[in-house]
Structure formats: C-alpha cells, structure tokens
Amino acid sequence: MGQTQGATDKEVTLQNIQELYRKFASECPSGNLHLHEFKRIFGINSTSTEEESAYMENVFRSFDTNKDGNIDFMEYVAAVHLVLRGKLEDKLKWSFKVYDKDGNGCLDRQEVRHIVKIIYKIKQHNDPAITENIDDICDKIFHLVDKNKDSQISLEEFIEGAEKDPWVMDQLKLDIGPCDWFIEHLKDRQTNR
Secondary structure, three states, X not given: OOOOOOOOOOOOOHHHHHHHHHHHHHHOOOOEEOHHHHHHHOOOOOOOOHHHHHHHHHHHHHHOOOOOOOEEHHHHHHHHHHHHHOOHHHHHHHXXXXXXXXXXXXXXXXXXXXXXXXXXXXXXXXXXXOOOOHHHHHHHHHHHHOOOOOOOEEHHHHHHHHHHOHHHHHHHOOXXXXXXXXXXXXXXXXXXX
C-alpha cells in the first residue's frame, strides 16, 4: 500500500545521526534551516518546475511545527525520524498536514486538487505518458473518502480512506522512497569527504 514498513527497512545508525547533525550545522550555521536552504538541499533550483518548488514549500511548512518560518534541529530530527522510521498512521497525519495548506484541520477540494496537481505534474515530468485528469481524481477521492459528504475531508476520514483503499492510498501518499534517498545521500557525503 505504499507507506507500510517491512523487514527490509534501513536502520538509522548513530553514525547517520551524527552525519545529519554535521550536515545540518554546515548547511545551517545559524541553527535554523530556511526555505531557500531546504529547497537547495533537496535539489530545487532554477531548473526545477514550479510544481516541484511548490511541493517542497508544502513539505517545508509541514515540518515547521512551531510555524516560525524556519526548521530548527529538533524539527529536522523529527522530520527525518518520521520519514525514515514513522508508522503508517504518523506518515498519513504528516501527509494530511501537507495537504491542509490553511491549517484548519479539514481538506477542501481546492487543497486536495492543489497537491494532486503538483504530484501529477511531477509524475508527468518524469513520465510524459501519464495523462490523468486531476478533477476526476479529486472527485473520486472525495467520493471514496468524504464519508459525511460535507465537501471536506477530516483527518479521520483521510486516514480511514487511505488505510481502506489501495487506490486512495496511492493518490494520497507523499513518500516516494525517502529512505533510499536519505541513506544514499549520506553515503555520498561520507565518500566525498
């Protein structure tokens, strides 16, 4: 179903955490990670698509738990832990936060459409053969997930819908192999020293 964890999960070692701190301290000498630095770390630059940039802004906002416009080391560690070791329900709660742009605890059609559109633009960038209709996807998500038909998706509906329906999980999930990326990135950093 996409976000489940299995026996093949990679372990985060003390060496990985120490490397995380070194990277954080070298990339963010002020002790705070700003949006432009966050984008640079994740490879967002002038050649990136508008959708890739918007997606990373939403991810950044979701990790900035105290909403001060920066990610401090504790927020950074919590984010890395969630991405690498988090339970399915915790990852779904995080995904919900990324979708919930206004932070009101409910997703309206515009918020869902915004993220689904970004995800599909990124997918199309990587595979031009993808020709999904964003409005049809949003309609189906709301039909399957909005149980009380109030035109909003609550956190509970979001989690329940994703856990019950593999298609919904595939549409709503936001993790795209971050464990492999993270471990590979650390190995690259260690071999380049």
